[in-house]
Every structure is written in C-alpha cells, then in structure tokens.
Amino acid sequence: MIKINDLNVYYGGIHALRGISLEVPKGKIVSLIGANGAGKSTTLRAIMTLEKPKNGTIFYKDRDITLEKTQNIVQSGLVLVPEGRRVFSNLTVEENLILGAYTRKNAQVIQKDMEWVYGLFPRLLERKKQKAGTMSGGEQQMLAVGRALMSKPEVLLMDEPSLGLAPLIVKDIFDIIKKINALGVTILLIEQNAKVALEISDYGYVMEVGRIVLEGKGRDLLEDENVKKAYLGA
Amino acid sequence: MRAVSRDYEAARLMGINVDTIVSITFFLGSILAVLGGFLLGLSEIMLIAGIVAAILGALIAAPILRLRDDYLAIATLGFSEIIRVVFTNTMSLTNGALGLKGLTRYTNVYYSWGLAILVIVFMFSLRKSSYGKALMAIREDEVAAESMSVLKAEGITMRFGGLTAVSELTLEVPEHGIVGLIGPNGAGKTTVFNMITGVYAPTAGDIKFDNRSILNIKPHRITERGIARTFQNIRLFKELSVLDNVVIANHLRLESNIFSAVLRLPGYVRKEKAIYEKSLKLLDEVGLLAYQSDKAGSLPYGKQRKLEIARALATDPALLLLDEPAAGMNPQESMELMHFVRLVREKFNVSILMIEHHMQVIMGVCEKIYVLDYGVNIAEGTPLEVQSNPKVIEAYLGVEDD
Numbered sequence: 141m142i143k144i145n146d147l148n149v150y151y152g153g154i155h156a157l158r159g160i161s162l163e164v165p166k167g168k169i170v171s172l173i174g175a176n177g178a179g180k181s182t183t184l185r186a187i188m189t190l191e192k193p194k195n196g197t198i199f200y201k202d203r204d205i206t207l208e209k210t211q212n213i214v215q216s217g218l219v220l221v222p223e224g225r226r227v228f229s230n231l232t233v234e235e236n237l238i239l240g241a242y243t244r245k246n247a248q249v250i251q252k253d254m255e256w257v258y259g260l261f262p263r264l265l266e267r268k269k270q271k272a273g274t275m276s277g278g279e280q281q282m283l284a285v286g287r288a289l290m291s292k293p294e295v296l297l298m299d300e301p302s303l304g305l306a307p308l309i310v311k312d313i314f315d316i317i318k319k320i321n322a323l324g325v326t327i328l329l330i331e332q333n334a335k336v337a338l339e340i341s342d343y344g345y346v347m348e349v350g351r352i353v354l355e356g357k358g359r360d361l362l363e364d365e366n367v368k369k370a371y372l373g374a
Numbered sequence: 375m376r377a378v379s380r381d382y383e384a385a386r387l388m389g390i391n392v393d394t395i396v397s398i399t400f401f402l403g404s405i406l407a408v409l410g411g412f413l414l415g416l417s418e419i420m421l422i423a424g425i426v427a428a429i430l431g432a433l434i435a436a437p438i439l440r441l442r443d444d445y446l447a448i449a450t451l452g453f454s455e456i457i458r459v460v461f462t463n464t465m466s467l468t469n470g471a472l473g474l475k476g477l478t479r480y481t482n483v484y485y486s487w488g489l490a491i492l493v494i495v496f497m498f499s500l501r502k503s504s505y506g507k508a509l510m511a512i513r514e515d516e517v518a519a520e521s522m523s524v525l526k527a528e529g530i531t532m533r534f535g536g537l538t539a540v541s542e543l544t545l546e547v548p549e550h551g552i553v554g555l556i557g558p559n560g561a562g563k564t565t566v567f568n569m570i571t572g573v574y575a576p577t578a579g580d581i582k583f584d585n586r587s588i589l590n591i592k593p594h595r596i597t598e599r600g601i602a603r604t605f606q607n608i609r610l611f612k613e614l615s616v617l618d619n620v621v622i623a624n625h626l627r628l629e630s631n632i633f634s635a636v637l638r639l640p641g642y643v644r645k646e647k648a649i650y651e652k653s654l655k656l657l658d659e660v661g662l663l664a665y666q667s668d669k670a671g672s673l674p675y676g677k678q679r680k681l682e683i684a685r686a687l688a689t690d691p692a693l694l695l696l697d698e699p700a701a702g703m704n705p706q707e708s709m710e711l712m713h714f715v716r717l718v719r720e721k722f723n724v725s726i727l728m729i730e731h732h733m734q735v736i737m738g739v740c741e742k743i744y745v746l747d748y749g750v751n752i753a754e755g756t757p758l759e760v761q762s763n764p765k766v767i768e769a770y771l772g773v774e775d776d
Binding site for chain 1: 383384386387388389390391392504507508510511514515517518528580582585586587588589590591592595598599
C-alpha cells in the first residue's frame with residue numbers, strides 16, 4: 141500500500157530522515173520503533189506531506205504522493221492519528237466525530253459508522269456531549285482514533301498511540317488496533333513502547349538517528365538480541 | 375525566527391481543503407458586504423436588509439482576514455460604496471437614474487425584511503453544510519494553535535539516588551511568553567534547565583517542545599530543534615573579538631565538509647560571508663555593533679551578558695533559557711537587562727524562560743512565575759500573585775536584602 145524509497149527530509153537545519161526505505165503491505169500491521177528523536181514522527185509526517193522531502197519518493201497504492209496536498213491524500217483513504225492527539229478541545233465528542241467524516245457524503249452510513257465507533261469506545265458514548273478538552277488523555281486518544289475511523293480509512297497511520305497513557309488503557313487501545321486491522325484496515329504505527337507494538341505487528345522497522353537500522357517480522361524482532369537490549373529491556 | 379505554530383494541520387489531516395475554504399469565505403463575506411452597501415445606497419427602506427447583509431459579511435470575513443493577514447481585502451469591502459456611486463452615475467451602465475428607478479419597485483419594507491430573513495436563513499443553512507463544518511474546524515485549529523505552548527513540562531521528577539531534586543513539576547511557557555522560575559538556592563531550578571536541555575533525563579514525567587516530546591534526546595540535537603541556553607557564569611571567548619564570538623556561534627550551524635572548508639571552495643566562502651553578515655546584523659540588533667572589534671573580555675559586565683545572550687540567539691531558537699542573567703549586576707545594569715530581555719522577545723520572536731534571584735528583574739519582566747522550594751512547586755502565578763503569596767514570602771522572599 142505504502143512504499144517509501146530513499147527518502148531524505150530536513151527539519152529546520154537537521155537531516156531528520158537519511159535515505160529511508162520502507163514498505164507497508166496491504167492489510168498488515170507494520171511498526172516503526174526507535175528512541176525519541178530517531179525520526180519516526182517525521183516519517184509519518186512526510187507520508188502525509190506535512191513535511192516536504194528533499195529527495196526520494198513516497199508511493200501510495202502505486203501513486204506517487206510525494207508532493208501531493210495533504211487534504212488530497214486524506215481524501216484517498218490515508219489517515220493520520222497525530223502525536224498528542226490534537227482533538228478539537230472546544231467541540232464535543234460528537235462534533236469531533238462528525239468532523240472526522242468530513243470527506244464523506246452519505247449521512248446514513250456516517251451515522252452507522254458513528255454507532256460503530258461508539259461500540260468500539262463505550263466511554264465516548266457516555267461523554268457524547270462533553271467538550272473534548274475536558275477529557276482525560278486516554279479518552280482523548282480514543283476520540284482521536286475514533287475520529288480517524290470516521291473517515292473510513294484504508295490505511296491508518298498512528299503516532300505514538302500509547303504515549304502518556306496508563307498501561308491498562310494502552311492494552312485497550314492496542315486490542316482495538318488489532319480489531320480495526322481485522323476489518324481490513326492497513327496500519328502503520330510508530331511507538332516508543334516497542335514491546336506492545338511488535339507484539340501485534342506483522343513486520344517492523346527499527347530507526348536510529350534518521351536511518352532504518354534493522355527490519356524483520358514482528359516476532360523475529362521481539363527475539364532479536366540487539367532489539368531486546370536497546371528497546372525491550374528497561 | 376523558527377515558526378512554532380503549525381499551519382492548520384489538524385484541519386488538513388481531516389481532508390479539509392484549507393486554502394479553498396479560506397478563499398470561498400473571503401468571497402462570500404465580500405459579496406455580502408457589497409450587497410449590504412449597495413442596498414443601503416439604494417434606498418433607506420432597504421436599511422434592514424442592507425445592515426444584516428453588511429454585518430454578516432463582515433462577521434464571516436473578518437476572522438478570515440485575520441487568518442490571511444490580507445489588508446487589501448479590507449479595501450475591497452469598501453467597494454460597496456464605489457459600486458453604488460458607479461451605478462447611480464454612469465448612464466451607459468444602468469440607464470442612469472431611470473435604470474435604478476426600475477429597481478425601486480422592490481424597495482419597500484416587505485422586500486427589505488424578506489431579503490434580510492433570506493440572508494439569515496442562508497447563513498444558518500451554511501453552518502450545517504460541509505462548508506460550515508470545514509470553517510468550524512479551521513477556526514478550532516487556529517484557536518488550538520494560538521493556545522499552544524512552546525514548552526510544556528508535565529509532572530517532571532528528577533531523582534539522584536535517594537535525593538529528589540525536582541518533584542512532579544508541571545510548567546508551561548506560552549508562545550512569546552516570558553516566564554520566570556524562582557526559589558532559594560538548591561531548590562532545583564538549574565536541574566529543571568538541565569532536564570529541558572537534555573543534560574539529565576527526567577526520572578518521571580514528560581517534556582514537550584513544540585508539542586513533541588524531547589525526552590531522551592541528546593543536548594546538541596535539542597539545540598538544533600530550537601532551544602538555546604545561557605549559563606550563570608559567562609562563557610564567552612574572552613580573548614576573541616565580540617564579532618568573532620557571534621561568528622563562532624553561527625559556525626556551529628554551518629553545514630559543510632572539511633574539504634570545502636580547507637580548500638576554501640566558493641560555496642564555503644559564500645556561506646562564510648553570509649555568516650559574517652548575519653553576525654553583524656545580530657550585533658546591530660542587540661546594540662553591540664560599536665563593540666564588534668573589541669575583545670569580549672574588555673566589555674563591561676552588563677554588555678558581556680548581552681553578548682552571551684546574542685550568541686544564544688545566533689542559533690535561531692524558538693525558546694531561550696536564561697540562567698540568572700542579572701547575576702552580579704548593579705541596579706543600572708539590571709534595568710538595562712530588563713529592557714533588553716523584552717527587546718529580544720520582540721525582535722527575535724522568542725519565548726523566554728528565566729531563572730533569577732534578582733526580584734526586581736523577575737517581577738518587572740515576567741508574565742508568569744513558578745516558585746520552587748526543595749524541588750516542589752509551592753506557588754505559581756503573576757508577579758503580583760506570587761509576591762503576596764504567604765508560602766512564597768515564608769520560604770523565599772522574607773526579608774529583602776537588596
């Protein structure tokens with residue numbers, strides 16, 4: 141679905157991505173793990189063209205999207221759940237979800253999907269009319285994911301879904317990620333919590349200082365000595 | 375100046391075509407305003423419809439004008455008057471007054487109210503439409519961007535073995551704000567700075583710069599991202615000239631390899647020249663240009679401080695951390711420093727977090743102050759609130775000795 145080839149991105153004066161190449165096959169869960177500052181977030185942002193690369197290409201469904209406008213990319217089914225959630229604080233849960241379906245037309249189907257999202261996240265149904273800004277971190281994360289789902293994505297990019305969340309909630313979120321994938325949504329997720337990410341991943345890439353230093357099947361990476369020492373130990 | 379706020383990303387990430395919506399809104403607002411003006415000019419009876427249209431037009435377009443910073447647009451709104459004048463005075467266009475007289479058939483109270491209600495209904499239906507939703511999202515995104523802080527430390531704790539130097543501190547620096555961090559010696563203030571600049575990794579908690587976590591990122595990369603710091607003891611190259619001190623700070627950002635530097639290839643020479651010019655400009659902006667050739671060590675103390683701050687600014691930071699900038703200064707120099715800090719914030723568009731013991735400076739220049747005692751945040755607020763807080767007075771302010 142997604143194919144990145146030799147991508148170089150400069151962020152301010154920093155060479156943030158140094159010729160990275162990766163692939164996300166249809167229907168799979170792929171993880172990008174690595175320490176803070178390794179370039180994982182920049183990779184997702186580059187895919188959504190929020191950052192312009194110096195050179196290299198990004199292909200989505202065999203289409204070159206390297207220089208496409210962000211909104212067009214979203215409209216073709218590639219959606220990002222950004223770091224720090226970024227829900228609209230002054231709007232209610234319901235309003236946030238409705239906005240998530242902005243790119244879609246059929247009101248009835250949208251309504252059905254909203255019920256489906258409430259089914260995945262009962263907590264959101266309880267707080268339907270509550271202002272998003274007054275909810276806890278975990279609830280905002282659920283809302284961010286729910287809102288992304290409202291656009292009926294084919295591929296979901298998730299930026300650190302576990303960040304700042306209690307372990308129990310992290311487990312919930314990752315169970316839901318598995319559920320979403322089972323419904324056919326391709327997932328690319330980046331995580332500092334390597335263990336929980338690799339456990340559900342079909343394939344993984346390890347990033348360090350802007351480069352991909354290791355890749356392999358999720359299961360294999362979990363067993364890899366270097367990965368264990370660097371990312372699964374503490 | 376590094377831009378910290380994001381360009382309506384949340385809205386774009388929802389598939390909203392921000393540029394198109396902004397343009398449509400501008401047109402819509404303008405058309406309504408023009409209609410309003412035209413109607414007002416047409417007849418006093420059309421007053422109601424005219425006013426409603428004009429007000430709604432301004433309401434909808436004004437925030438967008440702010441978004442686009444487009445002052446030409448304001449002039450366009452004035453076209454309503456021009457159109458009216460043209461219509462009433464150009465015979466060929468409108469058959470003169472007769473042509474307009476044709477329209478006066480419709481200028482009665484009923485048409486006026488009718489048109490006004492039509493416009494209002496139209497606007498309300500817009501809200502429900504996808505256009506209205508997009509506009510709402512864009513406005514929300516802008517509000518969110520405005521209230522974003524440059525730096526947010528969330529519950530950071532620093533433990534060195536058995537000693538807790540900083541305990542669950544939450545601190546925020548708003549964009550373009552000047553925030554102070556005060557407290558007795560050993561309260562943990564410098565430790566906080568060290569956590570922000572990546573020298574120490576917090577035992578717990580998170581630090582976000584530009585809404586991205588900077589935990590576990592090496593100090594030099596944190597500088598690259600836009601956080602610059604000065605130190606309590608001045609660390610200038612005292613034997614080098616004022617200009618060279620700034621040039622060196624700029625050099626650290628010069629991207630080149632050793633060959634082009636040693637062989638002095640044209641590309642390198644050009645970059646070097648640019649750095650010299652940039653450094654001179656910086657010295658000019660901080661008022662040290664006259665001293666450019668003087669030895670840094672020969673400057674009066676107050677000016678050395680300024681130079682140190684100028685060097686930190688050479689890296690183009692979004693956040694400036696000042697560690698006791700007024701240390702060792704006499705009252706005159708402290709006053710100058712206060713002005714200087716404000717000037718730096720304006721001219722270089724930076725946000726500032728400063729540690730200080732000098733109460734006059736802190737209270738005079740900071741918009742918000744956090745008070746630390748034994749690693750714990752015992753108070754926070756505006757200078758006035760903090761000064762009158764009994765806990766602060768007891769722990770710290772007590773008797774003023776200068």
